[in-house]
Structure formats: C-alpha cells, structure tokens
Amino acid sequence: MGLEEKIPSGFVLTTVEKLAGYMRKNSLWPATFGLACCAIEMMAVGSAAKYDIARFGGEVFRASPRQADLMIVAGRVSNKMAPVLRQIYDQMSAPKWVLAMGACASSGGMFNNYAIVQGVDHVVPVDIYLPGCPPRPEMLLDAILKLHEQISDTKLGVNRAQVIKEVELAALNAKPTHEMKGLLA
Amino acid sequence: MTTFDPYAPSRETTEGKVFSVTGGDWDALVQDIGATKEERVVVNMGPQHPSTHGVLRLVLELEGETITEARCGIGYLHTGIEKNMEYRSWTQGTTFVTRMDYLGPLHNETAYCLAVEKLLGITDDVPERASVIRVMMMELNRISSHMVALGTGALELGAMGPMFFAFRDRETVLEIFEMITGLRMNMAYIRPGGVQQDLPEGALTKIRDGVKLMRKNFKDNATLLIGNSIWMKRTQGIGYLDLAGCTTLGITGPVLRSTGMPWDLRKLQPYCGYENYNFDVVTADTCDVYGRFLIRMNELEQSLRIIEQCVNKLEKLEGAPVMVADKKIAWPAQLALGGDGLGNSLDHIRQIMGTSMESLIHHFKLVTEGFHVPAGQAYVAIESPRGELGASIVSDGGTKPYRVHFREPSFNNLQATAAMSEGGMVADIIGAVASIDPVMGGVDR
Amino acid sequence: MSLNDQAGGMFGAKGTGDTSGYGGLVRQAVNFGSSERPYGSYFDEVADDLERAYPEFSDAIERVVVDRGELTLHVKREKLVEVCMILRDKLKFEMCMGVNGVHYPEQTGREMHAVYPLLSMTKNQRIRLEVSVPDADAHIPSVVEVWAGNNWHERETFDMFGIIFDGHPGLTRILMPDDWEGHPQRKDYSLGGIAVEYKGATTPPPSERRSYK
Numbered sequence: 107m108g109l110e111e112k113i114p115s116g117f118v119l120t121t122v123e124k125l126a127g128y129m130r131k132n133s134l135w136p137a138t139f140g141l142a143c144c145a146i147e148m149m150a151v152g153s154a155a156k157y158d159i160a161r162f163g164g165e166v167f168r169a170s171p172r173q174a175d176l177m178i179v180a181g182r183v184s185n186k187m188a189p190v191l192r193q194i195y196d197q198m199s200a201p202k203w204v205l206a207m208g209a210c211a212s213s214g215g216m217f218n219n220y221a222i223v224q225g226v227d228h229v230v231p232v233d234i235y236l237p238g239c240p241p242r243p244e245m246l247l248d249a250i251l252k253l254h255e256q257i258s259d260t261k262l263g264v265n266r267a268q269v270i271k272e273v274e275l276a277a278l279n280a281k282p283t284h285e286m287k288g289l290l291a
Numbered sequence: 292m293t294t295f296d297p298y299a300p301s302r303e304t305t306e307g308k309v310f311s312v313t314g315g316d317w318d319a320l321v322q323d324i325g326a327t328k329e330e331r332v333v334v335n336m337g338p339q340h341p342s343t344h345g346v347l348r349l350v351l352e353l354e355g356e357t358i359t360e361a362r363c364g365i366g367y368l369h370t371g372i373e374k375n376m377e378y379r380s381w382t383q384g385t386t387f388v389t390r391m392d393y394l395g396p397l398h399n400e401t402a403y404c405l406a407v408e409k410l411l412g413i414t415d416d417v418p419e420r421a422s423v424i425r426v427m428m429m430e431l432n433r434i435s436s437h438m439v440a441l442g443t444g445a446l447e448l449g450a451m452g453p454m455f456f457a458f459r460d461r462e463t464v465l466e467i468f469e470m471i472t473g474l475r476m477n478m479a480y481i482r483p484g485g486v487q488q489d490l491p492e493g494a495l496t497k498i499r500d501g502v503k504l505m506r507k508n509f510k511d512n513a514t515l516l517i518g519n520s521i522w523m524k525r526t527q528g529i530g531y532l533d534l535a536g537c538t539t540l541g542i543t544g545p546v547l548r549s550t551g552m553p554w555d556l557r558k559l560q561p562y563c564g565y566e567n568y569n570f571d572v573v574t575a576d577t578c579d580v581y582g583r584f585l586i587r588m589n590e591l592e593q594s595l596r597i598i599e600q601c602v603n604k605l606e607k608l609e610g611a612p613v614m615v616a617d618k619k620i621a622w623p624a625q626l627a628l629g630g631d632g633l634g635n636s637l638d639h640i641r642q643i644m645g646t647s648m649e650s651l652i653h654h655f656k657l658v659t660e661g662f663h664v665p666a667g668q669a670y671v672a673i674e675s676p677r678g679e680l681g682a683s684i685v686s687d688g689g690t691k692p693y694r695v696h697f698r699e700p701s702f703n704n705l706q707a708t709a710a711m712s713e714g715g716m717v718a719d720i721i722g723a724v725a726s727i728d729p730v731m732g733g734v735d736r
Numbered sequence: 737m738s739l740n741d742q743a744g745g746m747f748g749a750k751g752t753g754d755t756s757g758y759g760g761l762v763r764q765a766v767n768f769g770s771s772e773r774p775y776g777s778y779f780d781e782v783a784d785d786l787e788r789a790y791p792e793f794s795d796a797i798e799r800v801v802v803d804r805g806e807l808t809l810h811v812k813r814e815k816l817v818e819v820c821m822i823l824r825d826k827l828k829f830e831m832c833m834g835v836n837g838v839h840y841p842e843q844t845g846r847e848m849h850a851v852y853p854l855l856s857m858t859k860n861q862r863i864r865l866e867v868s869v870p871d872a873d874a875h876i877p878s879v880v881e882v883w884a885g886n887n888w889h890e891r892e893t894f895d896m897f898g899i900i901f902d903g904h905p906g907l908t909r910i911l912m913p914d915d916w917e918g919h920p921q922r923k924d925y926s927l928g929g930i931a932v933e934y935k936g937a938t939t940p941p942p943s944e945r946r947s948y949k
Contacts, residue, residue: 138339138341139339140345141345141346141367141368141731142368142390142393142731142732143390143393143476143477143732145345146393146394146439146476147475147476149439149443149458150458150461150462150465153442153454153455153458155455155458155459155461155462156458156459156462167341169340169341171339181368182368182370184366184367184368184369184370184735185912185913185916186366186367186369186911186912186913187338187346187367187368190337190338190339190367194339214930216386216387216390217370217371217372217375218927218929218930218932218941218942219370219371219374219375219927219928219929219941220371220374220920220925220926220927220928220929221369221370221371221912221920221928222370222371224930239477240475240476240477242475283933283934283935284933284936284938286935286936287935287936288934288935288936288937289935309906365888365910365911366909366910366911366912366913369911369912371920371927373921374920374921374927375927375942378927378942378943379942409804409805410804412804538830538831538857539830539883539884539885540884540885541831541832541833541834541883541885541886542885543831552857554857559860560860560862667803667804668803668804668806668808668851668864669804669806670806670833670853670862670864672833672855672862679833679855681833681834681853683836683851683853685838693838694836694838694839694921696836696851698833698834698836698853702834702888702889702892703834703885703888703889705888706884706885706887706888735911736911
C-alpha cells in the first residue's frame, strides 16, 4: 500500500486478477448436489445452526445449477447418477468450481465395486478433494476456504492461457503413479 | 411413431402406450406423448432437486395443477452394499451396513448385529450393559433422524426456521455420539456381540444435560408449527393413506401409526430389552401429513423418556462388560483415550506383543479371519425411525456373509407416493414424500 | 443334499491340509433337511391352520424347516399364489416384508431362491416362505396381486438376480441403469472393483484378493 499513501486519497491500486478473485471467492454460492451421508454434513454446514457457510459467502444453496458457482459433490456417485452429474455440471455457467466432498466422491471410497464411479474426476473436473467419511463440517469449511485461496489466485486472460499450457505440459511429462517409487521401494 | 429409440422405448399395453423413461432425449419422448389428445404435461422432478429428499426422481403427468400419474425413479444411489458385504468379514459388515440408511446408522447396525447374533446363538449372552447402551444410542439416533425429517420436511414446504432449530438440536445429539463413538455419523459402533467400547467418563452427565437442553429446545419447533394455520393448511388432508392401503403396500412406521394402528416393534416384538422400558406408542388417526408430523414430534419426547431410563440403568451397571464373554467372537478392541483421541490401550499392546504369543495369534486371527458363523438363515426386524427395518442374513458357515439383504422401510414406503399424490396437486406431492421420510441410501442400498 | 458339518474349533481350513488359512474364497451350499413335528412355539398352530385351510398342503409345501426360532415353508412355485392367498386371507398374514433372492450355484436344479418374510399383525407372528427355481428356467409367479407392496421388491430381485416374475405389471430394472447388462448380485457376477494404485504397488479389489473362506 506504499504507493497509495502518496497519491491523493480515493485510489486503491490492485490488479484486475486480484479484484476478480476477491469478488468471486467471497460470493461463492453452492449448488445442492447432496447425494448420501455427506449431504447431511453439508446440510449441517448450510444451516445456520452451528457451522454456518453464510459467513464465508455461501449465502444460500441454489437449487438451480444455472445460478450456482460451486458444485459440492457430497456423497457416492453411482453409475446411474453419473450422466445426471455431468448434465448439472454442464448447466452451470463459468466460472464454476467443483469440490469432491468425502471419500466416495474423491475416489470411490470404501465402495470399490460395479455400482460406484471411482472418483467423480472421471466425470467432472475437480478443483479440490476433501477426504473423510463423512468429513466433519469444519473440514468442509476448511476445504471451502482453501478453495477461496485458490480462486483468489486464479490468473486471467493471457496469464491464464499460459498457466493452462504449463499445467498441461507438466501433466504430460509427469511420472505415472505406477512408476513412482513409494515407501515400498 | 419414430424408429426404435433406445432411451425411450415404448410399448402398447391395455392402458395405452407405456414409455420407459431412461433419460437421453427428453424432447423426443415428450413429443410422442404430446401426440395424444389430452393436455397432459410430463414433468420430471429429476434426481437433483432440492425438495425430493435425496436422489429421487419423480416423473409426474400433470393436467393443469393436478397430478394424474406419479412414478418414482430410484436407483440413483445404488451402491452394491449387499454384494460388497459378501467379500468382507462379519464384523466388517457393520461398517457397510451403517451407510445404508445414513440418518439412522445405529439402527442398521443393530438389525445386522441382532441377526448375526441370532445365527451365532448368542442373543442371550449379550451383556445387559451392551443392550442398554444399544437402546440408548438407538433412541438418540431416532431423535437425530426425526430432527432431519422435520427440518427438511419443513424446508421443502417453505418454512426455513424449523430447519435451523432442528439442526441445532441435532448437533446436541451428534456431540454426544462423537464423545461416545468418536464419529458423528456412520459410526460402526454396534458390533456382533455387543458394542465396540464402553462409555467414556462424563458421558452420562453429558447425556443428561443434553436431554434437558433438548426438552427445552423442542418447544421452539412445536410453537412454530403446531397450530400454525399455514402449516396446517399445507399438511392437513394431504397424502391420505388409510390402514388397508398401508397393509397391502407393506408400510410400517409413522405412516402406519398415522392411521391409528399402534404397531411398534419395540412394544410388540421387543428386542435388546425394550420390554423393560416405559414409553408410549404414539399414534394419530388422521392418516395425513399433519398426523405423521405430530407423531414424529411426540416420538421425540418418548425417546427422551427412554434415554433417561437408560442413563439411570447404566449408572447402576457401572463396570459391567459391554462385549459378549466368548473370546472367540468378541472383537478384541481394547481402546483407551489417547492424546489424539482414541488409541490402542497400551496394556493390551504390551500383552499381545510382549507377553503372550497365544494372545497375539488369537488377536491376529480374530481380526483378519474373523469368527465363523454357523450356517443358516435369520430375519430380524427392528423399529427404525422410518418403519420396520429387517435384516435377512444367510450364512454358509464361513467368515463372510453368504447373502445379506436389508428390507428397508423407505423402499416399501416410497411405493405409496403414487397412492398418496395422484389426484392431488403438485405442491402436495412434496409434502407427501416428506411425510414418508425416505432416505435414498436405504432405498437404493 | 448334505448338511454343512461344523468341525470343532474356530480357525483353520476345513477339509484340506492347508493350515495357512488362505483357503481361497470357497462357497458352500447351505441345506437343511426337513424339521419334524412338533415344531415348537406358534409354528404348529400355523402349520395346522394351513393344512386345514389348504387341503393340498403336502402337494405345495416341499419342506418345513424350523431353525433358530423361525419357520420356513418351502413352497413349489406353481402353488405359490394360492398358498399366499390362503396365508393372507385365512391365516391373516396381512403384510409381506418383500422378496429377496439368494443364489446357490452349487444346488443344480434349484439355484435361485426367493425368500418372502411374512408378518401377521393380528396374531403378531412371523413366518418365511421360500421358493426354489432352477437357473435355466428362473420364473416365479408374481404375488403383486396378493400383496401390492411386493411390486418394487420383485423388480429388485429381477434386477439383481434375473428371476422373472410372471404376471408382474411392469418388470423392469429398478436399481441399475435401464440398459445395464447382467444381474449384479448373482454369484457369477464379479464385484467389479478396480485395483487401487499406490506408488509402486497396487492392491487388488476385494473380490480378487486372497482371503479366508
């Protein structure tokens, strides 16, 4: 803020990216996509009883995906539900983010079988994964806050195109999991 | 009639053309239906909807505001839990079963464990303290489940205030659960043979305080809704289903009790020592949504009564075992309160690792292989907040279940949607479904 | 039909010299002989009432098993609807708690079992009906006209096991997507999990791990 103190008052200096990020993160309205047990913990977060998401900007859970920014996939996604999930995601307008809440949404959880999609990232691009079975409401709020940080740092325009290129290059050159040496090596 | 459409095939029946709605091109399907003479509108209240209580799909055929046909599409939460349990040991089955009806996890666990204990033949050997703890946890669970039912039911009908009060009271119960079992939901606390571990210090005081607080707080919701003219207009006379309808559809729980029939398995076919408690079976005789709402509100008070009696009993049974005495079956969890929550008791570890080889082998085999359950079939039913929850278990003598099937009350009760709402208005189907209180995890398993 | 004999002791492989415990996932048939009279508690009353109301009792009922305090009547599928009508009207078993299927692949000729738990509210009694059909001809008459609540249960049993209920008003898949192939809860349908990948190793899905039987 050093420069702003030297010029006549009434000016704030910032970047367009920071301003856009600040506005987007502070008014992140979730879309209701509660499926199973995690949905109940999500309801506990959404209701103003003890853990309140409204104080972080998620004032109201929009039922219509066209009015929502954040899709919290809370619960296990079965094979029958996957096309519905994709359709709801497509109906959201950009900018949009996806939070995979719980072990079942992140990776299929304890249900490694014919009926459950092993991680919703097979269906929609996920921005933040939240483990837990079910995660405590505080964990969900923590994930949303981390997502806020991620959102406030997103680049726009030319910078964004560059970031996308870099990320893609890194992903193409990355070592696949089965070639990595973990603690078993 | 266009060429065969794999997403909306139709066939002629005696009642006209019947379409199988599977998704895909909605427009093509509606076009075909629109070719009929009547002004019928087909509305799909899809699986993602704020008011359908979970991933339930309602396909409604409307004529103006009146519903002429209502069909439920379920299966959007099918998890294959029953098949998955065939590859896990009997004790691990508890963790799967808990996640079926996720609003009443302890009820699922109890039904499963009672059935396993029946097959093992140890129903009488389950210690009394374990049974009392089971009853207390189930009644606490009944309160938290009814709170969600009331809160979300009111929310779906447009009242937001009751939702906040309901979830606030639910937090009281969840804190008690967290203190006793370590988790707020899906606790896997009740195991075949007893419960996982005893109540920690201070649990009984916390429960007593919680009961006092809840008694005071339940009045908030009651004053908001009972006698509220808007609420009564929206719930009285809606979702009518009389006794004949209930018995032929196999409906149990608050829906059956709203017809006036005092059918409660806790009184009539008691389990876990329920015959030793004083409580009333709450009924209503209006057969409508308002009656079921009143039943749920009054059942909260009855549950509080039972919990108080349980706490008094537990004080007298201080120090009694909570797992069956047979060491070949009892889960060897010797847990103690550690720095980060719960951990293994150091004494137990010292014994199995340091002192006795046989203890180590025993512990190992019990945890990895599990116990064998003699072959046979058992069906045990308990009264869950939604109705009769039955566990039908087949064993082939091995360490894993051969077949586990849960007769979930929500699966049966949802079949009543058509009977309750056809002929009524669209806004009333929400109330009817909310009064059935289906939990889709239980419906689809 | 052999009884599943229980050797003494809890652990260990049965029937082989393999003491490692890793006997593989081996399934055995579950079969009991018929129980003899007196059955005990209210079961005699039920059996007598049924015999009185339904003279062709011995034709329709193949076996009566009383085990662990529960009465199971094994019914022939052709007589199922008749027996159910009599149980509902004369013996007052007003409620049927649904159908569920069990698949015993080793019992050739009787692989598919459908189990119907019944409840009588007037008499506060429970019994169970069991129907066995061969896999090649898995048809069972539907009891939807007796107890309407079995509608979805029969659809679920069809979906999960492939048992076709003749006379059902709309026998379609209910839990799986409508174009799914196969019937998941049959024993010959694999659990279908994927291997979980770690750095440098994978864990196979639960159906393919070596395990105790």
